[in-house]
Amino acid sequence: MKPLFHPDTADIQLSSVLYALSDPVRLMMVYKLRQNGERACGDIELPIAKSTVSHHSRTLREAGVVRTRMHGTQRLLSLREEDLETRFPGLLNSILASYEETDEL
Amino acid sequence: MKPLFHPDTADIQLSSVLYALSDPVRLMMVYKLRQNGERACGDIELPIAKSTVSHHSRTLREAGVVRTRMHGTQRLLSLREEDLETRFPGLLNSILASYEETDEL
DNA sequence: TTTATTGTTCTATGATCATCGAACAATAGA
DNA sequence: TCTATTGTTCGATGATCATAGAACAATAAA
Numbered sequence: 001m002k003p004l005f006h007p008d009t010a011d012i013q014l015s016s017v018l019y020a021l022s023d024p025v026r027l028m029m030v031y032k033l034r035q036n037g038e039r040a041c042g043d044i045e046l047p048i049a050k051s052t053v054s055h056h057s058r059t060l061r062e063a064g065v066v067r068t069r070m071h072g073t074q075r076l077l078s079l080r081e082e083d084l085e086t087r088f089p090g091l092l093n094s095i096l097a098s099y100e101e102t103d104e105l
Numbered sequence: 106m107k108p109l110f111h112p113d114t115a116d117i118q119l120s121s122v123l124y125a126l127s128d129p130v131r132l133m134m135v136y137k138l139r140q141n142g143e144r145a146c147g148d149i150e151l152p153i154a155k156s157t158v159s160h161h162s163r164t165l166r167e168a169g170v171v172r173t174r175m176h177g178t179q180r181l182l183s184l185r186e187e188d189l190e191t192r193f194p195g196l197l198n199s200i201l202a203s204y205e206e207t208d209e210l
Numbered sequence: 211t212t213t214a215t216t217g218t219t220c221t222a223t224g225a226t227c228a229t230c231g232a233a234c235a236a237t238a239g240a
Numbered sequence: 241t242c243t244a245t246t247g248t249t250c251g252a253t254g255a256t257c258a259t260a261g262a263a264c265a266a267t268a269a270a
Contacts, residue, residue, distance in 0.1 A: 013207075014132070014200075014203050014204060014206075014207050014209075015127050015128065015129050015132065015209075016127075018123050018124075018126050018127035018132075018200070019123075019124070019127035021123050022120050022121075022123035022124035022127050023120065023227095023228085024120050025228085027119070027120065027123075040246080040247090041246080041247065042245090042246065042247075048228090048229075048230090049229070049230055049231075050246085050247065050248090051229080051230065051231075051232090051247085051248075051249080051250095052228065052229055052230070053247085054247060054248055054249085055227090055228075055229080055248095056228085057247090057248095058248090059227095070236095070237095072236090072237060072238060072245090072246085073236065073237045073238065073244095073245055073246040073247070074237095074245090074246060074247080075246080075247065075248090087203075087206065088199075088202075088203035088206060089199075089202070089203075090195070090199040090202070091199045091200065091202075091203045093199075094193075094194075094195040094196045094198075094199040094200075095119075095123070095196065095199075097193075097194070097195070097196075098119050098192075098193035098194075098195075098196045099119060101119075101192070101193060102118075102119050104119075104120075128257095128258080130258085145216080145217090146216080146217065147215090147216065147217075153258090153259075153260085154259070154260050154261075155216085155217065155218090155260095156217085156218080156219085156220095156259080156260065156261075156262090157258065157259055157260070158217085159217060159218055159219085160218095160257090160258075160259080161258085162217090162218095163218090164257095175266095175267095177215090177216085177266090177267055177268065178214095178215055178216040178217070178266065178267045178268065179215090179216060179217080179267095180216080180217060180218090
């Protein structure tokens with residue numbers, strides 16, 4: 001099984017992060033991950049097919065927003081909060097705070 | 106001449122703002138607008154055709170990031186800093202601060 | 211009135227995207 | 241070993257996008 005690609009902290013691109021978070025489904029995933037901590041893909045309740053969840057998970061991972069680790073048959077997702085804070089201080093917090101201003105919860 | 110659409114402050118969508126700012130060209134436009142203040146489309150140096158600049162200007166305007174006003178044959182663009190601050194406090198600042206961490210300047 | 215300036219709109223193109231279902235791979239459990 | 245669970249990958253589809261050039265509209269200047 002091939003190892004999953006994760007960009008180094010220094011290689012995380014702002015445009016990619018903003019793009020990853022500009023999709024309502026992915027933003028909700030990120031919000032729930034921060035609220036609940038590490039979660040398996042399938043444990044994040046989302047109104048879409050599992051293949052689509054997989055696609056979004058990959059987008060978040062390749063943008064450097066999320067880390068994925070294997071655990072049995074599951075993939076556990078977690079927010080790369082510290083890495084993002086290192087790379088772009090305050091960014092994630094202000095985006096998630098903005099998300100809470102929204103009616104999309 | 107039709108009036109240009111600008112969303113009300115309360116109607117500005119987070120996803121739309123993040124999407125608008127996820128494009129490197131648009132992010133640069135926003136960065137320069139904050140640095141230099143109100144500018145005509147054509148005065149923002151960008152390595153793309155004017156029809157493409159027009160397209161990006163529209164995306165930023167319709168997302169609520171930028172305001173456009175007529176002035177002779179020119180369209181003057183300005184950042185909706187206060188409106189964005191009202192709607193999503195701290196968001197624009199943290200994104201532009203992050204942009205400065207970048208090598209895209 | 212004619213010409214120059216500024217930017218939009220139209221049309222087209224190649225690319226990427228979000229979505230789904232079906233098939234597949236890997237692991238866990240019986 | 242067989243079966244269930246979990247998620248990825250593949251193939252397809254309809255949509256949207258970034259880009260450019262050409263034609264157009266509106267205003268300013270000569």
